Amino acid sequence: MTVQIPTKTAIYKAAKAEGLSKALIKSMLPRWWDDSLLETSSGFAQFVFFLKSRFGLKFVHSELSAVEFHHTKLQREFKVRTGVDESRLVAASLQLGAYARTLVKAYDYNVRPQNIDYLREKLFENISLTLEGTLELCRDANLPVLFVSTIASGAPRPAGAVFKFGERFAIVLSHRHKIPSIQLFILLHEIGHALLGHMYEKESITDFSILRLAETLRDEADAQEDEADLFALRALRGHIPLDKIISSMPVPKSSAELAVFAQKVSKEYGISAGHVVLSYGKEYADWRVAQTAIKFLESPNALEILEQHNQVQLDLLRLKQDDEDLLSRVL
Structure with a gap:
């Protein structure tokens, strides 16, 4: 059956219904992309492919609507202080998820199997952990960790997020604090979410507030956040x-x-x-x-440490052109 190519307005309207603004989509498309390509069947097919590979959206043809996009997996969770409009958090989660999904795909086609048990063992061998050393352990375990400094306009900045695509975890850090100990705690907190089974039937957990780093208490209890905090503390303190x-x-x-x-x-x-x-x-x-x-x-060199890690990690991978184009934007 031939699917009629929808108008550009209809395409972006349908994507926006799933939380994707036009500006966010364009920030994740290849540099060579031009919207005039949407007027051709091959261009529309490429656009649909990029939305699926970057954001997990798939195109659904419907006789009742010219164009619809559906998330392949909608289970997102936000850890945030009470009173924040959750709809404002979606853009940040989708942006970080696009980078994480692309990086996980690169680990897959580079045949780098993830070894979470190795990471768990090494984290608790001793308590003299540093930010550099923990990032190196993540690289050795093939756990993608990416620092993203630029967040979509108008979206709150997460401290960090953990994603699960298939059987692979990925972590994205976004906090701009310059103290290594603070960035290390955030990283260990996100690793805790992954290793403690918090990702069961979830695609992502995005942390906008971490109790042990907050200068004021959270408004309400959250068992998973407390568990992730305690995981990080045990890694740093032992017993x-x-x-x-x-x-x-x-x-x-x-x-x-x-x-x-x-x-x-x-x-x-x-x-x-x-x-x-x-x-x-x-x-x-x-x-x-x-x-x-x-x-x-x-x-106060945590951002330099994280940026260097980004470069070292990407240098370990052979990247397809479009993936390299996207991931290079965080360097």
Whole structure:
């Protein structure tokens, strides 16, 4: 049966009904794309192919409608503070998902099988984790992790998101905080969602608020978020009772004193000094002192570390031209 080519207006209207704005779609199409191609059957077929490969949308011919798109999998979950309009979150999730889906596909055709058990084992071999070291473990386990700094206009910025396509997980980080310890906690939190079975029958979990990083408490309890937080804490602390160590310490008179205390704990127990400082900030809601103290301990180079990881990861893969075109935009 011949399918009549719908108008460009009808095409974009149908895609918008599934949460995809025209601007977001165009940001994910190849650079060579021109909308005049939609006037031909081959061009329309290419457009449908890109929407499926990037966003998981498939074209459905209907006698009642000129054009319809349906998600192949709609199970998305947003972790966000109460009162936020969920419809505003879809664009960010779809954008990050397009990058994640493309990267997972590249791992597949490069025949790089994912080894989540290896990652689980290595994360808990010791507690001296760093952002660079954990990203390297993810590369060794063939778990795609991508840092995306630019978010669709008008969409809230997620801290991070985890996706599952088939049997493969992928993580996208988007928080622009420059402190490595904070980015490491976000990464471990997202890994926790994957390893703890939170992705059962879900395509994505997008975190817009992570309790252990928030300077104010979440409005409501969320068992999965608490579990992901605790997973990250166990990876960073092992079985060392850092909360008790912090609660027994004298109240620091300055940020420098807190930094010295953190270095002492790090040397004695092997826990990252930056994580000790962040834990103190959370325990006492003293973020002013904690954020100053961490500057004595860590260079504010987390974004450079993540960007370098992007490059190293993509260099390991042979990419098809259109996939390289898209993924190169995050470099």
